[in-house]
Amino acid sequence: MPHDSDRQLARASEFLDRTRERYGSMSARARKRRQGEVLKRVGRIAAADVTIVIGAMLIGWFVPLGMGGALLVMALLIAATLALAIFPIEAAPNAETLTQVPLKALPLRTEQWLETQRPALPAPAKTLADSIGVKLETLAPQLAALSEESPAAHEVRKLIGEQLPELVKGYERVPEPLRGVERHGRTPNQQLEDGLKLIDQEIAEMSAQLAEGDLDLLATKGRYLQIKYQGDEAFGD
Numbered sequence: 001m002p003h004d005s006d007r008q009l010a011r012a013s014e015f016l017d018r019t020r021e022r023y024g025s026m027s028a029r030a031r032k033r034r035q036g037e038v039l040k041r042v043g044r045i046a047a048a049d050v051t052i053v054i055g056a057m058l059i060g061w062f063v064p065l066g067m068g069g070a071l072l073v074m075a076l077l078i079a080a081t082l083a084l085a086i087f088p089i090e091a092a093p094n095a096e097t098l099t100q101v102p103l104k105a106l107p108l109r110t111e112q113w114l115e116t117q118r119p120a121l122p123a124p125a126k127t128l129a130d131s132i133g134v135k136l137e138t139l140a141p142q143l144a145a146l147s148e149e150s151p152a153a154h155e156v157r158k159l160i161g162e163q164l165p166e167l168v169k170g171y172e173r174v175p176e177p178l179r180g181v182e183r184h185g186r187t188p189n190q191q192l193e194d195g196l197k198l199i200d201q202e203i204a205e206m207s208a209q210l211a212e213g214d215l216d217l218l219a220t221k222g223r224y225l226q227i228k229y230q231g232d233e234a235f236g237d
Helices: 004-062 066-086 104-118 123-142 151-172 188-211 215-220 231-235
Strands: none
Touching: 004 066, 066 123, 104 123, 123 151, 123 188, 151 188
16 A cells, blocks of 8 residues: 555656646747747748849849949848848737737737736746646637627637736736735735636636537626736735
């Protein structure tokens, strides 16, 4: 019969395996996204350079470019390459613009926004943010056939495009020295963790209902989260 210490070691090993699996998944997704961005940059640089070269050749048919023209073409190639390599491919998402993102792109944009907020979160909240990110990636293809005007789409948009950003931004407005100070029985760190847990569960339920095609249940359940930790009232005065 196994000793208590053996059972504890087994549970610890299982927990570490789950943690490695989660972070391995997050790392793989991050690497895949970075690789996609690199390929986009390389493609844009190649297209810009080819356009400049072809333009120079066409002009050269009619007007001799000479040494000065050749140097100008070289300068344009260098400038185009540096500009497309340095400047971001798309603007970084922010909480205010998430409400304007098309529904099909909303999970990915919300996940990208959440990644930018991750460094400011406490450790338990970072783990929950990772879990939410995985669920958002699963949710994204499920929204492909969902009409923007449907009640179900409204519930999805409200949860991940409004309530999640409001919760995180409300926490970030709390001065850092006060985030661990208990108020009304909970600290802002604990309130944030509770709110993220609830949103994590809600996204999982939404994904399950979409997978089952149960849009009526998704639309009528009334997912207006009673997160008392949200916004200014949540973490405030």
